[in-house]
Amino acid sequence: MWLSTIKSVALLSGLATLVPGAIAAEPMLTSNSLNNCQEDSQFTASLFQVVYTPNNNTAYLNIVATSSVEGKVNFDVDISAYGYKIIETTIDPCKIGLAGLCPMTAGKIPLKFNLPVGEAAASQIPSIAYNFPDLDATVRVTLTMVDTKKSVACVEADISNGKTVNLVAVKWVLAIIAGLVLCSSAIINGLGHSNAAAHIASGALSLFSFFQAQAMLGLTAIHLPPVVQSWTQDFQWSMGIINVDFMQDIFTWYQRATGGTPSTIFDSLKTVSVQVEKRALSALPDTAVDLYRRSAALLPRGASSLMKRGNVMTGSGSYLVYGIQRVAFRAGIETTNLFMTGLTFFCLFVVVTIGAVAAFKGFCELAVKQKWMKGDTFLEFRNGWLTVLKGILFRLTLIGYPQMAILCLWEFTQNDSPAEVVLAVFFIVGMTATLGWAASKVIRIARRSVAMHRNPAYILFSDPQALNKWGFLYVQFRASAYYFIIPVLGYSLVKAMFLAFAQGSSTAQAIGFLLIEAAALITASVLRPWMDKSTNSFNIAIFCVNFVNAIFLLIFSDVFNQPPLVNGVIGLILFFLNAIFATILLLMVIISTALVFYRKNPDGRYQFMADDRTSFMKSQSQLTGTTELDALAATARGDKAGYKHGLDLDDDNESISSAELRRRTDTSNLAVPTRAPSNPYGRSNSNPPHSPVDPSVPLFPAAGGPPRAPSPYNGSGAPLQQQHSGSPPSYRQQNNAR
Structure with a gap:
């Protein structure tokens, strides 16, 4: 009977013929769990394993079932694929010769045998059934007494063909691309191309945030179609959820040593089935939820604690995993080791980055000493590498914050061990x-810049120490939107709270995600805080896709009581939409980064920012070839106004991160402007000084055009003789800070 249902489900998978599948080395159809779909079911299975291989037309069955049914029964079989019910049929086990099921007897029924399949039955299965990844097919069997026509049991099995979009190669490719782009932005910035580096870094951070948003979809307790579960599993590495066998052994030992009780789901897979939920607990019928609770109340103390941490044990003795535990199970990680796994990989990421930066510093010094590269290459990095390193560590903290916020807050609900709870408190706080x-x-720095210079970009981008240490928070935004990092952090923290604390309510998570993503999309579209039009479009597109995904989550939560077919179709739409969008984002970032390395002046590829930040930066490539522009940039940066770069501009002596770099302001280092007379330009001319450059002559005259006025600066940057007697050189100095 079980084989008949499996074959029928495979037949229905032909609905997905529009998508080509990869050819399998060993085609098969499998099912690893038998779920109850009736509260008072008198037939349950703690172990259910069925594998059908068409190459030899044989099905292997390994079932440990418990039955309280006595007498002859009929099997009413409903078969559906992607939520669409195709076949409804009734099977008499006595007619097909199923030993032990005709008639059924009460007690424990172990079934373990190979069953040959006829050619006629095998020919009904289309080849697409073995190739389409993450087949969403379900068989529901209702046991009905022959004499009374009463339903005594209901069981449901999910069918898989072993093909999936959850591929290790995809994870490695995504991680390597994200890492290379981030490293490229750092190298380009070290070479002095700050404008190009800012654009690449912004794109890399936005791409990584999209990866994390995809991973968060999989962490929700909402029912997700198989293809969506597998797709989101491809991005769980961005949350530090990576399975390494020897590390799992260490985490289990650490948990036991600190007073915890590790879960042992994977040790019991040979004797107990694990159900990857088809509906979240809040979406199950109340009677089913009550059944789980009553069965857990009868368990010993250790098993009850497992249910408290999300590993629900059903009345049949199998486990049910959902939400964050579902992701851990699919990654091959014990649920009680998930927090330590994410925490450890975040710490390793930080340590490896510190070592890489220190090694690069040593290599640069050696290369300069050996004359392998010019002495001014990476000069700013070599002189202030500790400040740069601190800025990188802050950037890593920002990248890892969504991951650690989710895992730390979730650990508070799990209490895997007292030591792990302490670690969670330490890291989240x-x-x-x-x-x-x-x-x-x-x-504070931006407000001071506005107060002194009426422009937040002045101090934010003119001081190298402020830019290298704190620039990760505002470089991607326009100068007037320096505050936007606060909404970004709030956005990450609120999403983490919904993921961690609402694992028991899929509806609450779905509505929460919808409201959060709607607010984020509206805010980004109205404020458009990023540095330029293209960057705004890039990020707003990401928020649009996140909002659409939130709508899909609301549909998956069954709040509209829609037919199962809707969920199946929406699952495929979500997969294709996000897969296509992720591919486009990857291509855009890769092409943009590659083109930068092929240009002589990478900064020239991007337009200058409207906030005039490039005039305040000490860049080696922004203003090339014209002494007039060099002089204007120096004046804009304040080099002629007595401003000393390197000073701490926020005068905060209580800094927890930069006390060793802070210098007290010395009045001898600052040019104190004297009070200007009421009319410093004489009685005959009370107008402000005119520019030494004739405005009637274009900045870059065409060939054959009139020569422009001589530069007011010589090669060393010192002012030459002013062309207008009414324009004293002290005017810019006196008004620079106003």
């Missing part, structure tokens, strides 16, 4: 305080 402190520093 420490990272939140660090990023909050950094954001407040940026806001």
